[in-house]
Amino acid sequence: MKQVASALHTRAGLIAAIVLALVLVLAVIGPYIAPFDPLKNSGAILQAPNATHWFGTDYLGRDVLSRVLAGAPLSVYTAFEAVGIGLVIGVIPGITSVYLGRTYEWITLRVMDGLIALPFLIFAIAVAALLGNAVQQAMIAVGILIAPAFYRITRAAVLSHANSQYVTASQLFGASLFRVIRTHVWSKILPTLVVATANATAAGLLIVSSLTFLGIGVVPPDPTWGGILASDLSYLSQAPYGPIFPSLLIMATVGSLNLLADAIKDTSGDHGRVRLLKRRGRRVGTA
């Protein structure tokens, strides 16, 4: 991933990568460094942050720091899983719809239109009812529902390059469709796709929480950042600082994803070429 590597040479990209790395580390080791049992109730409910409970306690007297740490893997993995599913079932048809003929194009367009028309919550509830109420099923539902966004974005990006003369030249050499996409199309759509992915991952984190709020997917008392946020919101008058800790983590993750996406966009595609040429101090072509 040349584009990602060059994005890390910008300050914004580096900061974003460091924050994301910390979040990932948290997702891996979070449950093991939690000072208390995240599920254990105690009499000390809704305590303010103090020396024992750094982030305070929630309405059942559970240690918030432990819950935030223990909830990290579930929150992060589920968001990535949903986006991963969405990417696979959105991007692949998105690219191929441009090249594989009008019938295939028509079918994929109508399927994606159909998915866009589905009301999100009703679909999620229906999937939970059909496949059982668990995290995997909920993430499949979320993934399917964000796929049309990826499909549309990818398709639009591919369309603007699909019939470029260099693609025709490549086809005249007898290049396969896969090769044409890999060598000529992929680098053009990647910046757009990365930004969309970062945004979708951010949305994914929040969707997981909103589903938890409805009791779909992650079932209480299992902690997730979104779940902690939702329960804290009910006790704002008693513990107004409550939502700060889970929100800070969600914001840091979402914010750095967006920052990274921005850096990648700036260092690849047309922007990236202009940057590169400017750094080399040469005349910039009318690309």
Added chain:
Amino acid sequence: MTALLEVSGLRVELGHGRGRTEVLHGVDLTVEPGQIVGLIGETGSGKTTLARAVLGLAPPNSGTVLIEEQNTTKLRGRALRAFRRSGAAQYVFQDPLRSLDPDRTVFDTLVEGLVVQGGRSRDELRDAADRVARLVSLPAELLSKHPGELSGGQRQRVAIGRAMAVEPKLLICDEPVSALDASTRITILELLLELRRERGLGVIMITHDLGSLAGVADRVTVLYRGNVVESGSTQEVLLAPQHPYTRLLVESVPSLFDDEPLDSNRRGELRDAVRALELDEPVASVAGTR
């Protein structure tokens, strides 16, 4: 000697559904090895469509395209890709900036055809790129550059080099010099002449600029509204044009020594003559030089 390219009775329709229009109405064209054939005609006359049909980019309704005696109109899918990998016919686009992938270096672009053919090591590709760069007079230090860092003439050399790397027998150049300034134009035309001399390359040069054909083409074919209206040696066609449309084209070429290239009465006369002959087909609306 067998012809390199033999197009006969080629009919091509473009567009979909009710907008479908026949753009070529049975075109014949022959190119011998080592011959440069100029294809001239106004915008919408079907020049580019003819080139695309020869290359299998626009499927014909009827007629045949024989490249080295192989009928390419019947090839589909895998067979078509296999034929293309042989590199027999290549295409050079009008606008060298848009025809080069801005993300890939000159080296990547030059060896793309060889990479697609497969079976070459990195070193062999390096050698091939150096050879092609010399062939089209590109300085070796440009190989690591991106198209945005090159001048217009250099870009067109890269585009010609990309096509020449697979050692084609037939090169179709669509307005190869119209995006270039006059002095660069000459060097590119000289390059084509040299390639013809050294490689026995057959060339179809699509253009609306008669001036760039005069010193270069052996034969000229005039396309008007999807029909070949005149075809012959360059001298015959340019010095003694038979068809009114050709006459209009020839007389419209501005000369440095005339005060007025073509007076308006004469031009009107010729236009009327062309109209009188009207080939009762509407001007193709879909085609264009791009």
